[in-house]
Amino acid sequence: MTSGSPSVKEALARRIAGEIVLSSNPGLVMRKWRRLFNVTQAAVASAMGVKPSVVSDYESGRRRNPGSTFIRRFVEALLEVDERAGGRHISEFARLAYTPLDAILDVREFPTPV
Numbered sequence: 001m002t003s004g005s006p007s008v009k010e011a012l013a014r015r016i017a018g019e020i021v022l023s024s025n026p027g028l029v030m031r032k033w034r035r036l037f038n039v040t041q042a043a044v045a046s047a048m049g050v051k052p053s054v055v056s057d058y059e060s061g062r063r064r065n066p067g068s069t070f071i072r073r074f075v076e077a078l079l080e081v082d083e084r085a086g087g088r089h090i091s092e093f094a095r096l097a098y099t100p101l102d103a104i105l106d107v108r109e110f111p112t113p114v
Contacts, residue, residue, distance in 0.1 A: 013075045020071050030066070030074060033058040037089045041083050047077035078091040 016033050023029040034044055034055075041059070045052040057063040058070075066074070082089045 016075045027059045027061050044077045048073045
């Protein structure tokens, strides 16, 4: 799975957007994802075509509940900035999401044979 794979980016974008939308504090979730991607407010704002103060206002709670269009643009900007920098974070999330078919998902010790 490469960083350019549409399915990886789509799944990651849905996960980020869903977490923001379902949160009781969307600004904190936006900040969390921006920091996970190691992107500055200025960089994401530039990719979105807004001033850094707009991103800052949402993250700090000075602006309440970003709309769906803003959230979509925010997520796309995060992914775009990461891709321009080599796609390291997208690739890492893809690697974490990928589970080989022969992977051992859980190991437990039972007192009696199962």
